Amino acid sequence: MSDVGLAIAASGINADTAELDTASNNLSNIDTPGYAAEQVNLSPEAAAGPLGAGQGVIVGSVSRLTSAVYAAANVAAEGMQGAATTTNQVMGSIETIFPEPSTDGIAAQLSTLFSDFATLAANPGQAGSEQVVVSEAESLANSINNSYSQLGQLASSLEAQIGTGADDGGTLSEANSLLAQVAQLNRAIVAGSAGGEDTNALSDAASAAVNQLAGLLGISCSTAADGAVSVSLDGVQLVAGNVAQTLTATGSAANGNVALVTGNGVTVDAGGSIGATVTAVNTTIPDYEAELSSVADALATSLNTLQADGMDANGDPGSTIAGGWTGTVLPNIFVDGGSSTTYTPGTASAATIAVSPELLADPSLIATASAPGSGNSNVIGTPTLDGSNAQAMAALASAPSGPETLYQSMIGALGTEAANASTASATASDLATAASTNLSTVSGVDENDEEVDVLSAQNAFQACSQVINAMDQSIQSLLQAV
Amino acid sequence: MSISDVALTQALTAQLSAQQNNLDQLEEQLSSGQSLNLPSDDPAAVTQVLALSSQASQLTSWQSNAAAATSWLGTANNAANSVLDTMQSAQTVLLQALNQGAQDPSTYEALGEQLQGIVSNLVALANTQYEGRAIFAGTSASPQAFDAAGNYLGNGDTPRVVIGPGSGSGQTVDLSIPGTALLGSGSSSVFATLSTAATALMSGTPTNAQLTAAVDGLGSALSTAQQASEVLGNASQEAAAATSSLTTQLASIQTSQAQLEDVNVATTTSQLDSELSNYQAALWATSQAIPETLVRFINS
Numbered sequence: 001m002s003d004v005g006l007a008i009a010a011s012g013i014n015a016d017t018a019e020l021d022t023a024s025n026n027l028s029n030i031d032t033p034g035y036a037a038e039q040v041n042l043s044p045e046a047a048a049g050p051l052g053a054g055q056g057v058i059v060g061s062v063s064r065l066t067s068a069v070y071a072a073a074n075v076a077a078e079g080m081q082g083a084a085t086t087t088n089q090v091m092g093s094i095e096t097i098f099p100e101p102s103t104d105g106i107a108a109q110l111s112t113l114f115s116d117f118a119t120l121a122a123n124p125g126q127a128g129s130e131q132v133v134v135s136e137a138e139s140l141a142n143s144i145n146n147s148y149s150q151l152g153q154l155a156s157s158l159e160a161q162i163g164t165g166a167d168d169g170g171t172l173s174e175a176n177s178l179l180a181q182v183a184q185l186n187r188a189i190v191a192g193s194a195g196g197e198d199t200n201a202l203s204d205a206a207s208a209a210v211n212q213l214a215g216l217l218g219i220s221c222s223t224a225a226d227g228a229v230s231v232s233l234d235g236v237q238l239v240a241g242n243v244a245q246t247l248t249a250t251g252s253a254a255n256g257n258v259a260l261v262t263g264n265g266v267t268v269d270a271g272g273s274i275g276a277t278v279t280a281v282n283t284t285i286p287d288y289e290a291e292l293s294s295v296a297d298a299l300a301t302s303l304n305t306l307q308a309d310g311m312d313a314n315g316d317p318g319s320t321i322a323g324g325w326t327g328t329v330l331p332n333i334f335v336d337g338g339s340s341t342t343y344t345p346g347t348a349s350a351a352t353i354a355v356s357p358e359l360l361a362d363p364s365l366i367a368t369a370s371a372p373g374s375g376n377s378n379v380i381g382t383p384t385l386d387g388s389n390a391q392a393m394a395a396l397a398s399a400p401s402g403p404e405t406l407y408q409s410m411i412g413a414l415g416t417e418a419a420n421a422s423t424a425s426a427t428a429s430d431l432a433t434a435a436s437t438n439l440s441t442v443s444g445v446d447e448n449d450e451e452v453d454v455l456s457a458q459n460a461f462q463a464c465s466q467v468i469n470a471m472d473q474s475i476q477s478l479l480q481a482v
Numbered sequence: 483m484s485i486s487d488v489a490l491t492q493a494l495t496a497q498l499s500a501q502q503n504n505l506d507q508l509e510e511q512l513s514s515g516q517s518l519n520l521p522s523d524d525p526a527a528v529t530q531v532l533a534l535s536s537q538a539s540q541l542t543s544w545q546s547n548a549a550a551a552t553s554w555l556g557t558a559n560n561a562a563n564s565v566l567d568t569m570q571s572a573q574t575v576l577l578q579a580l581n582q583g584a585q586d587p588s589t590y591e592a593l594g595e596q597l598q599g600i601v602s603n604l605v606a607l608a609n610t611q612y613e614g615r616a617i618f619a620g621t622s623a624s625p626q627a628f629d630a631a632g633n634y635l636g637n638g639d640t641p642r643v644v645i646g647p648g649s650g651s652g653q654t655v656d657l658s659i660p661g662t663a664l665l666g667s668g669s670s671s672v673f674a675t676l677s678t679a680a681t682a683l684m685s686g687t688p689t690n691a692q693l694t695a696a697v698d699g700l701g702s703a704l705s706t707a708q709q710a711s712e713v714l715g716n717a718s719q720e721a722a723a724a725t726s727s728l729t730t731q732l733a734s735i736q737t738s739q740a741q742l743e744d745v746n747v748a749t750t751t752s753q754l755d756s757e758l759s760n761y762q763a764a765l766w767a768t769s770q771a772i773p774e775t776l777v778r779f780i781n782s
Contacts, residue, residue: 030487037486095520101531101743111539118543122550122643123613125623313623369621376621377637383623384637385615391644391651397540398647404536412529415521422522426500433496437489444486451776 004055005471011056012464015042018059019457023450034208036064036443038200064200068223070439071207077428077435078211079218079271084421084428086276087284090158091418094288097150100411106147107411109140110299110404114397121390124368125313125383134363137333138355144296148289148350152254155285158277159253165246165260171274172260175216176246178209179231183244185209186228190242193227203227218271234268256286290347291410297345299403300334300353302396304343307333310367310389315382321371325380330365331358366390494768501761508754511745518743527742534739538732544652545728547643551721554641554657555714558617561610562664562711568607569704572600572676576700579683580693587686594683601676605630608661618661627661632673634662645724655724656717664710666703675699 018040029035041060048054100107113136120129163170167177185206192199206229210221219233231239238245245264251257258281259267260274270278307330308318316328336343336352343349359365369386372378378386396402511517521528579585579593608618608628619627619636627636638660646653665672679696682688 031491091522095522098521099519100521101516101518101528101535107532108535108539111536115539115543118540118547118644122547376639378621378639384621385623385641386621386639387641387643388651391642391654394543394644395651397536408529408532408536411521411532412525415523415525415528418520418522419525429496433492436492440486440489444488446486448776451780 006468008054008056009464009467009471011045011058012467013461015040015057015059016457016461016464018062019453020461022062023453023457026445026450027447029204030445030447032204032208034206034211035204035445036066036200036207037445038062039065062198062200064203065443066207067439067442070435070442071223072221074432074435074439075210075214075219075221077432078214081425081428081432082215082272082274083218083276084425086273087280088418088421088425090154090276090280090284091414091421093154094151094285095414095418097147097154098411098414106140106143106295107404107407109136109143110407111397112136113140114394114404117390117396118394120366120368121387121394124385124387124390125364127364130363130366133366134355134359138360140299141334141353141355144292144350144353148292148348151285151289151292152351155253155281158281158285159249159258162249162258162274162277162281165248170249171216171277172247172249175213175274176244178213178216179238179244179246181209182206182213182229182231182239183242186239187242189227189229199227203229214272216272216274218275233270236262236266236268238262253281253285256282258282286347288410288414289350291406291413293345293347293350295403295407295410296334296336296350296353298401298406300332300336300343300349301345302399302402303393304332304334306389306393306396307367309371311369311371311378311380311384312365312367313369313383313385314364315369315378315380315384316365317371317380318367321380323380327381328365330367331356333359333366490771494764494771497764498761498768501757501764504757505754505761508750508757511750512747512754515745516743517745517750531739531742534735534742538735538739541728541732541735544645545725545732548645548655548721548725548728551643551645551655551657552718552725554612554617555718555721557610557612558658559711559714559718561607561617562707562714565604565607565664566704566707566711568600568603569672569700569707572597573697573700573704575600576679576693576697579688580690580697590683590686590688594680594685597676597680597683601632601673601680602630604665604672604676605632608632608665617658618664620660628665628673632665632671632677634667634671636661638662645721646728653724655721656713659710659713663713664707666706670699670703672700672703672707675703 022038022040026037040062043058043060045055045058099105102108113133116129116133116136120126120133123129161171163172165172165176167173185202189199189202189206192202210219210229210231213219213231214221217233217238219231219238221229221231223229228241229239230237230241236245238247245262247260247262247268250259250261258278260270260278261267269275308320310330311317311321312330314328316330317323317325318330319332322329331341332343333356334343334353335341335356336349336354340357343353368390369378369384370376370388370392372380376386376388378384397404399405510519518524518528518531575593575596579590582589605628609626610617611625614625616622616625616627616636619625621639621641622636624635628634640659641657642654643657644652645655648654662671666674668674675696679688679692679700682692682696
């Protein structure tokens, strides 16, 4: 029994205090994102005491519990989840633009228009039926315009959501500030660990930032021996040591060429929610705009062709058969863009398809009658109640590549893509949960484990105190005995 | 292996929100009465429903065309039957004139006047209208099929409507026939025959040859009109058959559409019921799992 004994008991108290501190830190950070549970590394004092007994315990470092493999898998899963969730949201938004089947959707309006043509075919020259056809065509054109412009609005709101990368509140500026944050933390980690300081909290912060970056950009990361985290995307290093690249968004949603460019001018192909948004803006939405336009084109060109090749009930000829006719020549049914007379098919024609102003002003200018020819006695300039051309227009309803068929297959494709996106999102989210559960089996804080640690540290602390107390009393009684 | 609190919380919230999604979807189905509200609800079924609705809309317009055809043909048939009756009464007049041998001129004149009346009756019948359109004027826009003198004002085209699928614009049914098919045209028309006979009778001294020619002419006009009447009758049957087959088709399409689209209330309600109890169980589990820790256990 000596001072050595007191020192041994004191080292135990030290160790127990460190255990209690760590447990309390772990419990405090139980829900902190990126936090990895800490563990006190204890080792017995190597030097043996005078009688060969041990000399107590040494409190080594406090280490972060983490697994490089699980952490990398978690980052990858976060990236995929970010992408899948965003894609699912985008598809959901596109779907709400086309809420089929419904009684007032484009499909229903197309059917109504063609059955209005059928009614007109049975009543050629009847002003009411002509008016119904023209009004229905106009409201159909408006619906197509609306859906197209909603797609455009969706693309520009997604573009605004990404932002330019400058400090504009966009997700790209968020990613840039996270990249800068990781670089700064790297500097502090390297400096701290060189100076022997505890850098666990810095590593926790870096890991939280990297996880967020993974969700945004779908990055990959690795940790160097000195604790510095490097972040790369698409083979380009975004954070190397204490240097971070700044990403800028170039191009525009309107042109479908939004791209992410590093400060060095390298274009990177991002994943995560930003990558998925870029894909939506550049590819997905323009594809649906083009498909809607092809529906509009099929509608306009097929009806315009029949219109040009027929005569109205007054005998006015369409443009194809007008020849040298000097009277009224029938206008197109549908026009588009800046023109009030012609229709030009294209990928953006759905934006501007409209009923010709001339037809709106005078609905009687619909070519209900066929061109003069065999099988009829129609004559240009002579009124006729032949409805066979209107019948041909109505028959477009079941045409194999007519507007209705095109629209139906577009909706089918949209539904399949949206359903797939939803499944992919659920799967990615399951995978991300699994990855984070795996990581948390190493890094997570288990409240019960910590509680056991606290109890055992508390007991050990009391025991060591008891030892000190006992030694103290022994020394006291010795002193009194002298 | 330690189960961290974060992992537990994540798993529980993921479970709860998945169940809440299912509940939302079922509730939406029940409140809208439709199992398909968005294309992704069931892409194949949505495409099918759209195709079926388009087909239904086409069938409906064919159905209304067939109904219109039935009305047109009904009017045309009535007119044609009246034409036949009227022609038969003309025949009676002519045979009377022929068989009674030489008569007093005033008797012939009276018969001639009767015949003239019959001609104007025939003109009126030939100008029968349906919804403002002269049904025997072909596809011509002329409001009258024949003028008072019995000259044809229409054209030779048959007005038709589409009543079903088929080549070109589809299967058509005739709404009527051109007036000339019923009443003949030019010098061989029933008007020309009867007017000539009436003029001869009015002269007071018709020759036997004139009367015989009129009877013969009227005989062949009657057989023409009978044929025309049969054509109209056949078309009428065609329209009626189309109406009933279209009604059947439409009903079957609407049934398959409803099967795809409408919510089966019994199934959905019981699904909702079981989802609700699952959700409550998950909520209970969550409320139990989170507070149950060592600290709580020791302190209690």
